[in-house]
Amino acid sequence: MGKGRLEAFSDGVLAIIITIMVLELKVPHGEDLAALKPLIPVFLSYVLSFIYIGIYWNNHHHMLHATPSVNGAILWANLHLLFWLSLVPAATDWMGENHFAPAPTALYGVPLLMAAFAYWLLQRTIVARHGRDSLLATALGGDLKGKLSPILYLVAIPAAFVRPWIAGALYVLVALIWLIPDRRIEKALAST
Amino acid sequence: MGKGRLEAFSDGVLAIIITIMVLELKVPHGEDLAALKPLIPVFLSYVLSFIYIGIYWNNHHHMLHATPSVNGAILWANLHLLFWLSLVPAATDWMGENHFAPAPTALYGVPLLMAAFAYWLLQRTIVARHGRDSLLATALGGDLKGKLSPILYLVAIPAAFVRPWIAGALYVLVALIWLIPDRRIEKALAST
Amino acid sequence: MGKGRLEAFSDGVLAIIITIMVLELKVPHGEDLAALKPLIPVFLSYVLSFIYIGIYWNNHHHMLHATPSVNGAILWANLHLLFWLSLVPAATDWMGENHFAPAPTALYGVPLLMAAFAYWLLQRTIVARHGRDSLLATALGGDLKGKLSPILYLVAIPAAFVRPWIAGALYVLVALIWLIPDRRIEKALAST
């Protein structure tokens, strides 16, 4: 089965997720610049989540690029990933509107953690179909980033109840780790 | 006529339907975890509807895969299906916000029932165009699932007025029946 | 220049227009079926607008199918059409929420009238590029429907201030006239 529609559907869902977050940047009441001040934490949360969804789109793009074809299991593993990512806008809003209070900052890590798990599951489902010697399997190698991210989320979630800024710093750290696109797959593709 | 744009448009509409449902997961007031409690039924409704739209996308993907080309009648049968699916978010919200009260739980079954009928009609329209011996017609065979689902919805809708949890259980049951992607078409394709 | 992205962008915008209208089917307050009653005119407006956008998507699909390539003028004529169609959801809501009151019912005709004009302009721009002997020009022929629709809208808009139901009936009539997909192009394509 071709992968075209899986890519198109994922692009559509990710494009909507990344864009509906901006709907929460609600028009401030009042017409002077001071009216924008309460929007600052909402804006910062938006920037962080925009980068996260951008990273997922980017890596999804690279992963599917190295995938010759898809089956039913891959379609569902992909929907599972999109499900957790679809919760990112709601978590972003809650964190932003409460100015990085402990519980919302902790909860923000939950869809990120589950999406990291879902991404790993999708990778495994693709490798299971195309074999341990497939292009993707080779490109992944040790997958340090993929193993490190969930650990950092698991530290960040409880840490948010102690000091929310620690959780925030860890979320930014994971984003920075991933911001560099996955050169492993680009390299593996170039060497074929 | 090519089927590319029908697939692209359907992907777009389904991607939007599946994503706007999350807009109802409205940011709770208050910044502690207890503020999330009233969201639980809304969240559960969202999960169920996400799975339903995922099933439709999946089966739509498989069905169109087995369809060589489309005509005007197929375009309209497809829009008819998308119409009923577009009502799922509103029905989901009403059910979730009223914590599975009888009338909203009954009403949730109506777009599902009509979408099942519309899907059957779309199948028939495709088979009518490509013949009883076409790949899709063979793959469908007896179509047990397609016949069982509307019956279960027709039981669930009145049952919701007696005991809403019976309707809820039946909706979950239909989802489980379909969750397995349509291997009939995958098999028929593999055997060609 | 290829027409792929023009089709993809138009599909995206039309898919969003057709789906965001459903956001106005706001979850009713109250959990019994009577709570749905004020939604009936909103629902009927939604059905009518869904059919209109469906007709535009369908005819757009057919027209682009008969168009070999696009240029800058066609891109802008297409955006102009999408602009007027993007106003349909707002006009739909106003008409539905005011239960087909005169002014909202009249105003509903304005984006429809302008979209009909924009569609005609887009057709002309395509024919201007590909010549009077092109497939599209031949398929259009006298274009009776295209000439009749704006006249009916021009009658409906003032009529709404006298008797809103006359305007409503005319809007439904235009939809019925177009509901049959444009067989002219299908025929012209089949005869090549």
Add this chain to the structure above:
Amino acid sequence: MGKGRLEAFSDGVLAIIITIMVLELKVPHGEDLAALKPLIPVFLSYVLSFIYIGIYWNNHHHMLHATPSVNGAILWANLHLLFWLSLVPAATDWMGENHFAPAPTALYGVPLLMAAFAYWLLQRTIVARHGRDSLLATALGGDLKGKLSPILYLVAIPAAFVRPWIAGALYVLVALIWLIPDRRIEKALAST
């Protein structure tokens, strides 16, 4: 790496941005035409932003058309552009709802200025990958429009605090400058 998904994702995001702006054309309270009057500045802002997003889509279309392939840096430069464009709807609403008051009118220029910078950065990233002799580099030439627009925005933003209409006139002027699609690339393509 192919550019198909970058185009599809950008089309999706731009289609959503251009369409969600219309959600701010909120259904007026009251059922006579006078109820539409406060919507006029909102509508005018919508028209201006629709044209701006249309221009970006159009030029993006042309630029990618002249781009043979993409890499990780281009993907991120493109996401950076989409980020600033995603802020246009919020800025549009603020300006429209405050009837072109000084601060909102100034702020409207900020995402436009940043998007102009992001577009220039994306161009540079593509040219850096494909070389100074590439089709795009030749087509761009002196890039007068690209250099003029940020200067006009930089004048408009402080001017809004003195006389908002000066800023408004400058925003309209930049739109008019760009409304003519980028014939440089069409010409360069035609001459190959």
